[in-house]
Amino acid sequence: MGRTVNIAEDIKAVLHFYQSLGFDRLPIKTVTSKELRVTSKKKNKSFEPRTPNSELSSSRVTRHASRDKEAALAALREEIGDCQRCKLSKGRKNIVFGEGNPGAVLMFIGEAPGREEDIQARPFVGDAGKLLTRLIEKMGFKREEVYIGNIVKCRPPQNREPEEDEIRTCLPFIQRQVEIISPKVIVSLGRISAQTLIGTKTPISRLRGGFYEYKGIPLMPTFHPAYLLRNPKDKWLVWEDAQRVMERLKDK
Numbered sequence: 607m608g609r610t611v612n613i614a615e616d617i618k619a620v621l622h623f624y625q626s627l628g629f630d631r632l633p634i635k636t637v638t639s640k641e642l643r644v645t646s647k648k649k650n651k652s653f654e655p656r657t658p659n660s661e662l663s664s665s666r667v668t669r670h671a672s673r674d675k676e677a678a679l680a681a682l683r684e685e686i687g688d689c690q691r692c693k694l695s696k697g698r699k700n701i702v703f704g705e706g707n708p709g710a711v712l713m714f715i716g717e718a719p720g721r722e723e724d725i726q727a728r729p730f731v732g733d734a735g736k737l738l739t740r741l742i743e744k745m746g747f748k749r750e751e752v753y754i755g756n757i758v759k760c761r762p763p764q765n766r767e768p769e770e771d772e773i774r775t776c777l778p779f780i781q782r783q784v785e786i787i788s789p790k791v792i793v794s795l796g797r798i799s800a801q802t803l804i805g806t807k808t809p810i811s812r813l814r815g816g817f818y819e820y821k822g823i824p825l826m827p828t829f830h831p832a833y834l835l836r837n838p839k840d841k842w843l844v845w846e847d848a849q850r851v852m853e854r855l856k857d858k
């Protein structure tokens with residue numbers, strides 16, 4: 607009877623976990639009776655009940671920022687100054703440099719600040735940002751333990767996509783942030799970020815789900831959280847990508 611209660615609690619914890627990620631149904635894969643027989647013959651630890659949290663805490667890796675990295679980022683911010691290098695400077699309120707732990711093992715790179723980010727001068731603080739923060743936490747990190755940046759640092763008018771000349775002008779800065787932080791894994795959020803960092807025109811739907819390399823660092827492209835707000839059913843795919851990232855961090 608005691609075990610029955612534990613199983614029920616485990617199931618409840620798993621359901622709460624998925625619900626808190628915003629899912630309204632479970633990704634149940636149909637298993638044939640043949641597959642079931644083969645699987646159950648294997649002595650497989652995966653049958654041990656695992657709550658999401660125990661999985662996440664084992665993959666959590668953090669390290670402390672060195673003063674050097676902090677200083678190098680501050681120097682870079684100073685170099686950017688009151689940037690007028692491209693036309694985005696005309697309509698922006700603030701430059702959104704990026705934020706987080708300079709010694710982060712995990713770095714997220716989005717596309718460009720939106721309205722709320724432009725006002726607060728902080729990346730991913732609007733609705734998409736709230737979803738990203740939840741994902742980061744479900745991966746076992748606090749938001750301030752990772753680093754979050756964007757391909758371009760100023761808000762494009764009406765939230766349009768950044769144009770090629772704007773990306774070209776701003777790109778050296780996120781490249782330098784990556785060099786300074788030197789994370790163990792990068793997650794690129796959305797088409798623009800993935801295509802820019804990988805140097806391809808392949809659609810994000812084909813890029814996501816597998817690792818690429820960016821200057822020797824494993825890079826996992828995934829969907830942008832703003833896309834997920836419009837297409838919540840694809841949250842599963844992002845969660846799969848996040849799990850691959852957590853596995854990779856465990857290996858490192």
Ligand code: URA
Nearest residue numbers: 716717718719729730
């Ligand atoms: N979308 C992005 O790509 N970056 C942000 O900082 C906010 C929304």
